[in-house]
Amino acid sequence: TQLLEQSPQFLSIQEGENLTVYCNSSSVFSSLQWYRQEPGEGPVLLVTVVTGGEVKKLKRLTFQFGDARKDSSLHITAAQPGDTGLYLCAGAKAAGNKLTFGGGTRVLVKP
């Protein structure tokens, strides 16, 4: 059983459309991170959210941490082919420096 469930597992959209990826858990995390991984490369950190209810924006990407710090979402506005990749969420507990990763959402943005 995964501690962090991501949905959907795969998303294919046209350039210019919007998309939302979800990351859900029954556990509380002290922080949550989103990464994007391109084929043949390691995950690259996009953002860290720490406070319940926090919203962070990174250009066309909007990240939200749930009020109870159990879930998060990533919304991309007007997606571009360069947004194609595997999006991973990862949660950290209060003690220790381990991250628990979700299964990932593979996003394909077609031109």
Added chain:
Amino acid sequence: ETGVTQTPRHLVMGMTNKKSLKCEQHLGHNAMYWYKQSAKKPLELMFVYSLEERVENNSVPSRFSPECPNSSHLFLHLHTLQPEDSALYLCASSTLAGGGSYEQYFGPGTRLTVT
């Protein structure tokens, strides 16, 4: 460029070979990690080193042997692997900062194929 490098990027080895994966971080971090990423499975944490001491071994078979000679370098020694060990092996590093925000920075990975 994340400040974490891994070599080699690709490795093909037979089941009787011995090889090593290398990771180097240039971020001044003091914790390093090995992960295994297989198709259609979440990232699996293998080992954690904190201040050059192994603090976690997630039931990894003994055919994988990590080594952390200093805070900038991490090795994964491989011997008598099985075909199911074929995967992308990722190294990451982080600080030991408190506050629960343990951001990890990943290398590009080594794509390992065991024949």
